[in-house]
Amino acid sequence: MQKIVVDPITRIEGHLRVEVVVDDNNVVKEAYTGSTLWRGIETIVKNRDPRDVGFMTQRICGVCTYSHYRAGIEAVENALGIIPPKNAKLVRTLMNAALYLHDHCVHFYQLHGLDFVDVVSALSADVKKAEEEALKWCDKPLACGVGDLQAVKEKLKNFVDKGDLGPFANAYWGHKTYRFSPEQNLIALSHYLECLKIQRTAAQLTAIFGAKQPHPQSLTVGGVTCVMDILDPSRIGEFKTKFLEVSDFVHRAYLADIKMAASVYKNEASVMNDIGVDNFMCAKEFYLGDEYLFEGGVLLNVLSNPTLSEIDESAITEEATHSWYKNDAALHPYDGEQEPHYTGFKDEKTLDENAKLVDTKVFDTEGKYSWIKAPRYKGLPVQVGPIATILINYFKKNPIVVKEVDALLKELNIELKDLLSTLGRTAARMIEAKIVSENALKALDSLVENLKVDDSTCAAYVIDKNKEYKGRFIGNAPRGMLSHWVRIKDGVVSNYQAVVPSTWNASPKDAKKQMGSYEACIIGLKIADLTKPLEIIRKIHSYDPCIACAVHVFDKKGNELGRYKVGV
């Protein structure tokens, strides 16, 4: 038995550490994932003006930059009983769609892609063969003509010849579980570079109605402020044009590459058969004017006895048995209670990059080991994310989803159960992006139609200082289901809590030792080389971790947490 530590997990948002214990055959027997940063934003929003909350919660994350903004605003709207005008709701949908396309593309290429793409191998690609390969996966592949690929190859060669790989240095190039041919690596690398361009365009989409990206600034409690942009036909045109440009990338690069990756990696053990937690949950999302694009729900026990139901909000709790907070009890987010209680690491010897046993720090796995809490639904761990949205909508027979999923399964010659894996999480994200890219402009059409009869963008409201309010937002962020819960008293925030996608997926064990999905999906994994745990990183990245989002705390009693004595 041997323990290995992977910290930092890079190419994610935030600070995440993974520890695993492997047996003599390098098969993972135990897994622990924890966050090593705490910021305390829920504590900070307390006693503030409810109108300011969205701006502060937005700073939970600069990647899901719009998700927490909208959640903070809509939780307050829900508490105050405000229904924003239709125009405002549609603009919010368009900004959300822009974020999804941005986030999913960047995730696959810049963050997750290098787990599948061996950059150095692309150097030996035959560009003619690569062009032929690209044509197998798309009729009109993007940036994959012989000339394009030759240019990318030369660019790479020049870069490698400098003798300094910069951000590509010291990775696991040449690892035996990389399965792309040099030609396939070159195609993906070409799209990696294209994505660096398209991500700017995708960010501009948010900025058109949102002022800027990251951290847009046009939502306000009651509606949106970008009324001039909404009433400006050139802005509508700008949005549509840029949206179609990003959508083109989704179809000619992202979709094609996922199919190419699936064809090769479906035979790679380290991306298959790792369902993680087999309970799924998602919210309804993408208001289009008359309907929602995706339905919400809960799908429990997919492997043994699938049961589908609507979300019961009262069944959500969080506990902290293995989290660095004092109160371990499972409580509903409206009533949660937590105080930081840091107990630190233990000294141990673990394997370093040269396979030597060195003195390191390790989690106290019997005690507390993460700043992330353990959310549970009816006491069960749940997996959230695009895979949840796609599975639940497939089970609910959402026709758009059924069509996409069936087409992909047929083309790749795989079964639905094969999607219960790292490959499935990655493919589901692409399917979601594709569906959003093909349907979100319906919200733009609805907006234009509605503007003919109604140009209102904000609903009026009052905050009665003598009344107490509580409300919540439940929706989806690109990483999965997101909820914010707020209580307002004396005209200020008295309690706040965010239960976020990465909290569900990255949760440590609970009192019953039930694992979160990150931990569960690593168990049983065989690692080829303990000094280069590429397989672990690949699985963790498939969730698109957003760890700053996952770490939060609030304190019901209104104490200043800074004054707590903390055991080190």
Added chain:
Amino acid sequence: MDFSARLKELESFERKDNKASLSSMLKQNGFTRRDFLKYSSAMAAMLGLSSTFAPTIAKAIELADRLPVIWLHMAECTGCSESLLRSDAPTIDSLIFDYINLEYHETIMAASGFQAESNLENAMKKHKGKYILMVEGAIPAGQSSFYLTLGAHAKKGEEIAKQACNNAAAIFAIGACSSFGGIQAAAPNPTNAMPLSKITNKAVINVPGCPPSEKNIVGNVLHYVLYGTLPALDNYNRPKWAYENRIHDLCERRGHFDAGEFVQSFGDEGAKKGYCLYKVGCKGPYTFNNCSKLRFNQHTNWPIGAGHGCIGCSEPDFWDNMGPFEEPLKSHLFKSISADATSDKIGIGVLTLTGLTIAAHAVISSVKKD
């Protein structure tokens, strides 16, 4: 400032690859020399230099690939890194990856775990005294430093940041958090989060904003390359070239302010006409940044353009001093001097007067209008 001497100094640096000239590299990357010079002119304008400096800047950028850059993530949200990735024409992201030696950046780098830690240690050793350090995020400090640990040895973030500062040639605190503590340092600051300048004795250039625009991040690196010294700074160590003017000074809605035309509530008739946002909380008169001029996302838009007031995100402690964000500052404006000390030496008294004048102007003109 002796530019020619600085350029000679830059030229004396060892080239990473003597065979590859910038022009050939640019060509391989799909840029024309013309694109590049256009970009250099834009940069010259941005740095407040005349266009005759464009060739000098081009030369400086040409030499910039020898500048190692280490980017650290502390207590942050990655918004500043995201902003960096939005860098624009001509495809500056590619310029950064190709011509600045980005030795360590957790969001982008391929290595993880031990290998990532080694990259950082090796870079600090190999480029000791020569690298540019850019830090994103505040730093839980002192007895609270355990709120951030990194790596297999669970080193405190504070310890890593201090070490990186000690051996850096120039240090940039990127974003409101690293510059001034940011959101996690807002009351009651439960993690004792500190600005970078509070944990090191070395000079720190603050590049605040939440996040700063892509131009302010990249422009500062170029400034260092060009001058080889720290840029001229204001009282809060912000580069004057970017943070010299108030948002209000160059605001596109300034005419409406002067005319006494104000949005009274979001979504009203004034909002549809682009009236001044002062009365719905705009902090533009108290905020120093170049957003009015450069905007965000390749000039796509900016908060005031999108009908929301400025929240003052490039000022110290703005989370505590500028709220509620949708009301004018009024009487609670001066509970701290944070927004009031300025680069152009306007004293607190003068700006207090300015603030009161603005408030009075808003009231008077509103009376007139109504």
